[in-house]
Amino acid sequence: MNAQGLISDDYRPSFSGHETFPLRYGWLQKAYHAVNDAPSAKHAVHVFRDPDSIARFGVGRNMVGAIRYWATAAGILEESSDGLLTTWLGAMLFDKNGTDPYLEEDASLWLLHWHLAARPRLTSAYWLFNEFRGGSFVRQDIVSPLLKLAQERGWSRVASTTVDRDLQCLLRTYIGGRGSSEAGESILAELGLIRPMDKYRSRLSRGRKSTLPNSVFLYCINEFWENFAPEQATMSFENAAYGRGSPGRVFLLDEDDIVDRLEQLESISDGTLAWSETAGLRQIIRRKPRSLKIERRILRETLMRARSKVAA
Structure with missing residues (x-):
């Protein structure tokens, strides 16, 4: 994590990788065990790429990529020069003697949120939680300043549609799809950090967090x-x-x-x-x-x- 965040000279923005799929229950546990069971970090990369990956994770090809994306962003896996490794957080939660394999505890969810939003790796998430000063917003309120920042910093190939899709995916991770069954699949919705106001408008919920240990x-x-x-x-x-x-x-x-x-x-x-x-x-x-x-x-x-x- 760089103290300069998004304005560091060597910062590389990221608005994709999730294939528009929000983080879902069960994904992080599956990713941890798949990598942990691999014979080496180099082999671990292939558990998300080989022909058996669809059967291994029980999802489509694009969703396999999303599982790897979220597991890495949430601090369950980490990339190394040799390939993919599990982390101390992944082991604490999901190992044989893991403390919360089904992510039922608030502490686990707060830790996942911290890894997603405290680091500038995920550009939209970092900007929303660390730079946005408003209360309620529609997506364009976030997309426009991000596009302006991209222009100022000289980030290449940052399109409005790409940023908007990234933000949609982020919001679905924290509040679910409005009026859809997806809401129950949104792990981080339980934290109540982003709340829907109507069909288009959401708000950040600032204040005391009684469930944060x-x-x-x-x-x-x-x-x-x-x-x-x-x-x-x-x-x-x-x-x-x-x-x-x-x-x-x-x-x-x-x-x-x-x-x-x-x-x-x-x-x-x-x-x-x-x-x-x-x-x-x-x-x-x-x-x-x-x-x-x-x-x-x-x-x-x-x-x-x-x-x-x-x-x-």
């Missing part, structure tokens, strides 16, 4: 920090709340919710981070180096507790 917030604060300013020992409230790719932006949080979470940082981070309000200066202080091991343990414990409550 503090463990997810902690992980995302640390990831944002690592990419925004890893050498700094402090982070201002403004950056955590309003910086591009920050938890405040990506999760559409209001200030009260952010402050409530920051006040609990020290306890939930095992003392790694602390919140300070001194002489009107609000900031997060890093007291110890980031520990991915601790963060991932806390995330796993969150999901395990949620699963045990359901089982009870």
